Amino acid sequence: MNHSHQDTSPPRALTKNEALVYGILNATDQPLSAYAILDQLRDDGLRAPVQVYRALDRLLEFGLAHRLESLNAFVACNHDHPEEAAQTAFAICESCGKVTEFTDPSLDEYLAHWAKSENFTPTRTTLELRGLCAACR
Known part of the structure:
Protein backbone atom coordinates (compact mmCIF):
# COMPACT_ATOMS: atom_id res chain seq x y z
CA MET A 1 0.00 0.00 0.00
CA ASN A 2 1.08 3.56 -0.46
CA HIS A 3 1.24 4.83 3.08
CA SER A 4 0.55 8.48 3.74
CA HIS A 5 2.42 8.38 7.04
CA GLN A 6 6.11 9.35 6.93
CA ASP A 7 6.67 7.61 10.25
CA THR A 8 5.63 3.97 9.96
CA SER A 9 5.57 3.36 13.71
CA PRO A 10 2.14 2.69 15.16
CA PRO A 11 0.34 5.77 16.48
CA ARG A 12 -0.41 4.24 19.89
CA ALA A 13 1.27 2.00 22.43
CA LEU A 14 1.05 -1.61 21.32
CA THR A 15 2.19 -4.84 22.90
CA LYS A 16 5.31 -6.43 21.44
CA ASN A 17 3.28 -8.91 19.36
CA GLU A 18 0.89 -6.21 18.12
CA ALA A 19 3.83 -4.03 17.08
CA LEU A 20 5.49 -6.95 15.27
CA VAL A 21 2.31 -7.82 13.35
CA TYR A 22 1.68 -4.16 12.55
CA GLY A 23 5.25 -3.82 11.27
CA ILE A 24 4.82 -6.78 8.89
CA LEU A 25 1.50 -5.46 7.56
CA ASN A 26 2.83 -1.93 7.21
CA ALA A 27 5.89 -3.09 5.24
CA THR A 28 3.91 -4.47 2.29
CA ASP A 29 1.16 -3.45 -0.09
CA GLN A 30 0.03 -7.06 -0.32
CA PRO A 31 -2.68 -8.56 1.86
CA LEU A 32 -1.33 -11.20 4.23
CA SER A 33 -3.02 -14.15 5.88
CA ALA A 34 -2.47 -14.75 9.58
CA TYR A 35 -0.30 -17.75 8.70
CA ALA A 36 1.85 -15.72 6.30
CA ILE A 37 2.37 -13.19 9.11
CA LEU A 38 3.24 -16.00 11.52
CA ASP A 39 5.80 -17.40 9.06
CA GLN A 40 7.54 -14.02 8.91
CA LEU A 41 7.58 -13.63 12.69
CA ARG A 42 8.76 -17.06 13.87
CA ASP A 43 12.26 -15.73 14.48
CA ASP A 44 10.76 -12.98 16.64
CA GLY A 45 9.22 -15.45 19.08
CA LEU A 46 5.73 -15.87 17.68
CA ARG A 47 5.04 -19.58 17.47
CA ALA A 48 1.26 -20.01 17.60
CA PRO A 49 -1.46 -18.74 15.28
CA VAL A 50 -3.45 -17.58 18.32
CA GLN A 51 -0.71 -15.01 19.05
CA VAL A 52 -1.12 -13.51 15.58
CA TYR A 53 -4.93 -13.60 15.71
CA ARG A 54 -4.97 -11.82 19.07
CA ALA A 55 -2.64 -9.13 17.73
CA LEU A 56 -4.74 -8.77 14.58
CA ASP A 57 -7.95 -8.45 16.62
CA ARG A 58 -6.42 -5.58 18.58
CA LEU A 59 -5.07 -3.89 15.43
CA LEU A 60 -8.56 -4.13 13.89
CA GLU A 61 -10.06 -2.69 17.07
CA PHE A 62 -7.58 0.21 17.01
CA GLY A 63 -8.28 0.89 13.32
CA LEU A 64 -4.67 0.13 12.38
CA ALA A 65 -5.55 -2.81 10.14
CA HIS A 66 -8.38 -4.03 7.96
CA ARG A 67 -9.58 -7.54 7.13
CA LEU A 68 -10.28 -8.30 3.49
CA GLU A 69 -13.20 -10.69 3.71
CA SER A 70 -12.88 -12.22 0.24
CA LEU A 71 -9.22 -13.09 0.77
CA ASN A 72 -9.33 -13.85 4.51
CA ALA A 73 -6.28 -11.62 4.71
CA PHE A 74 -5.21 -8.43 6.43
CA VAL A 75 -3.71 -5.08 5.40
CA ALA A 76 -2.44 -2.12 7.38
CA CYS A 77 -4.70 0.91 7.36
CA ASN A 78 -3.04 3.39 5.03
CA HIS A 79 -4.69 6.62 6.10
CA ASP A 80 -6.73 8.40 8.72
CA HIS A 81 -10.46 8.03 8.28
CA PRO A 82 -12.60 11.12 8.62
CA GLU A 83 -15.20 10.66 11.33
CA GLU A 84 -18.03 11.26 8.87
CA ALA A 85 -16.79 8.53 6.50
CA ALA A 86 -17.00 5.24 8.36
CA GLN A 87 -17.11 3.07 5.24
Whole structure:
Protein backbone atom coordinates (compact mmCIF):
# COMPACT_ATOMS: atom_id res chain seq x y z
CA MET A 1 0.00 0.00 0.00
CA ASN A 2 1.08 3.56 -0.46
CA HIS A 3 1.24 4.83 3.08
CA SER A 4 0.55 8.48 3.74
CA HIS A 5 2.42 8.38 7.04
CA GLN A 6 6.11 9.35 6.93
CA ASP A 7 6.67 7.61 10.25
CA THR A 8 5.63 3.97 9.96
CA SER A 9 5.57 3.36 13.71
CA PRO A 10 2.14 2.69 15.16
CA PRO A 11 0.34 5.77 16.48
CA ARG A 12 -0.41 4.24 19.89
CA ALA A 13 1.27 2.00 22.43
CA LEU A 14 1.05 -1.61 21.32
CA THR A 15 2.19 -4.84 22.90
CA LYS A 16 5.31 -6.43 21.44
CA ASN A 17 3.28 -8.91 19.36
CA GLU A 18 0.89 -6.21 18.12
CA ALA A 19 3.83 -4.03 17.08
CA LEU A 20 5.49 -6.95 15.27
CA VAL A 21 2.31 -7.82 13.35
CA TYR A 22 1.68 -4.16 12.55
CA GLY A 23 5.25 -3.82 11.27
CA ILE A 24 4.82 -6.78 8.89
CA LEU A 25 1.50 -5.46 7.56
CA ASN A 26 2.83 -1.93 7.21
CA ALA A 27 5.89 -3.09 5.24
CA THR A 28 3.91 -4.47 2.29
CA ASP A 29 1.16 -3.45 -0.09
CA GLN A 30 0.03 -7.06 -0.32
CA PRO A 31 -2.68 -8.56 1.86
CA LEU A 32 -1.33 -11.20 4.23
CA SER A 33 -3.02 -14.15 5.88
CA ALA A 34 -2.47 -14.75 9.58
CA TYR A 35 -0.30 -17.75 8.70
CA ALA A 36 1.85 -15.72 6.30
CA ILE A 37 2.37 -13.19 9.11
CA LEU A 38 3.24 -16.00 11.52
CA ASP A 39 5.80 -17.40 9.06
CA GLN A 40 7.54 -14.02 8.91
CA LEU A 41 7.58 -13.63 12.69
CA ARG A 42 8.76 -17.06 13.87
CA ASP A 43 12.26 -15.73 14.48
CA ASP A 44 10.76 -12.98 16.64
CA GLY A 45 9.22 -15.45 19.08
CA LEU A 46 5.73 -15.87 17.68
CA ARG A 47 5.04 -19.58 17.47
CA ALA A 48 1.26 -20.01 17.60
CA PRO A 49 -1.46 -18.74 15.28
CA VAL A 50 -3.45 -17.58 18.32
CA GLN A 51 -0.71 -15.01 19.05
CA VAL A 52 -1.12 -13.51 15.58
CA TYR A 53 -4.93 -13.60 15.71
CA ARG A 54 -4.97 -11.82 19.07
CA ALA A 55 -2.64 -9.13 17.73
CA LEU A 56 -4.74 -8.77 14.58
CA ASP A 57 -7.95 -8.45 16.62
CA ARG A 58 -6.42 -5.58 18.58
CA LEU A 59 -5.07 -3.89 15.43
CA LEU A 60 -8.56 -4.13 13.89
CA GLU A 61 -10.06 -2.69 17.07
CA PHE A 62 -7.58 0.21 17.01
CA GLY A 63 -8.28 0.89 13.32
CA LEU A 64 -4.67 0.13 12.38
CA ALA A 65 -5.55 -2.81 10.14
CA HIS A 66 -8.38 -4.03 7.96
CA ARG A 67 -9.58 -7.54 7.13
CA LEU A 68 -10.28 -8.30 3.49
CA GLU A 69 -13.20 -10.69 3.71
CA SER A 70 -12.88 -12.22 0.24
CA LEU A 71 -9.22 -13.09 0.77
CA ASN A 72 -9.33 -13.85 4.51
CA ALA A 73 -6.28 -11.62 4.71
CA PHE A 74 -5.21 -8.43 6.43
CA VAL A 75 -3.71 -5.08 5.40
CA ALA A 76 -2.44 -2.12 7.38
CA CYS A 77 -4.70 0.91 7.36
CA ASN A 78 -3.04 3.39 5.03
CA HIS A 79 -4.69 6.62 6.10
CA ASP A 80 -6.73 8.40 8.72
CA HIS A 81 -10.46 8.03 8.28
CA PRO A 82 -12.60 11.12 8.62
CA GLU A 83 -15.20 10.66 11.33
CA GLU A 84 -18.03 11.26 8.87
CA ALA A 85 -16.79 8.53 6.50
CA ALA A 86 -17.00 5.24 8.36
CA GLN A 87 -17.11 3.07 5.24
CA THR A 88 -13.79 1.92 3.85
CA ALA A 89 -13.55 0.28 0.44
CA PHE A 90 -10.73 -1.67 -1.12
CA ALA A 91 -9.67 -2.11 -4.74
CA ILE A 92 -7.80 -5.41 -5.08
CA CYS A 93 -5.70 -6.11 -8.17
CA GLU A 94 -6.19 -9.71 -9.25
CA SER A 95 -2.86 -9.71 -11.08
CA CYS A 96 -0.27 -8.20 -8.71
CA GLY A 97 -2.29 -8.35 -5.46
CA LYS A 98 -1.92 -4.63 -4.67
CA VAL A 99 -4.64 -3.29 -2.41
CA THR A 100 -5.75 0.34 -2.57
CA GLU A 101 -7.82 1.61 0.34
CA PHE A 102 -10.24 4.51 -0.07
CA THR A 103 -13.16 6.20 1.64
CA ASP A 104 -15.89 8.42 0.30
CA PRO A 105 -18.73 9.96 2.33
CA SER A 106 -21.10 9.28 -0.56
CA LEU A 107 -20.63 5.54 0.04
CA ASP A 108 -21.91 5.98 3.58
CA GLU A 109 -24.81 8.10 2.40
CA TYR A 110 -25.85 5.63 -0.29
CA LEU A 111 -25.61 2.59 1.96
CA ALA A 112 -27.48 4.32 4.80
CA HIS A 113 -30.23 5.39 2.37
CA TRP A 114 -30.54 1.90 0.95
CA ALA A 115 -30.61 0.25 4.38
CA LYS A 116 -33.30 2.67 5.57
CA SER A 117 -35.44 2.19 2.46
CA GLU A 118 -35.22 -1.61 2.85
CA ASN A 119 -35.68 -1.50 6.64
CA PHE A 120 -32.36 -3.31 6.92
CA THR A 121 -29.98 -2.93 9.85
CA PRO A 122 -26.39 -3.66 8.77
CA THR A 123 -23.98 -4.92 11.38
CA ARG A 124 -20.88 -5.00 9.20
CA THR A 125 -19.98 -3.83 5.71
CA THR A 126 -16.93 -4.60 3.64
CA LEU A 127 -16.69 -3.21 0.11
CA GLU A 128 -14.14 -4.87 -2.13
CA LEU A 129 -13.65 -4.15 -5.80
CA ARG A 130 -11.66 -6.74 -7.72
CA GLY A 131 -10.00 -6.15 -11.07
CA LEU A 132 -6.77 -4.84 -12.52
CA CYS A 133 -4.79 -1.87 -11.25
CA ALA A 134 -3.45 0.74 -13.67
CA ALA A 135 0.01 -0.86 -13.72
CA CYS A 136 -1.34 -4.31 -14.62
CA ARG A 137 -3.83 -3.21 -17.28
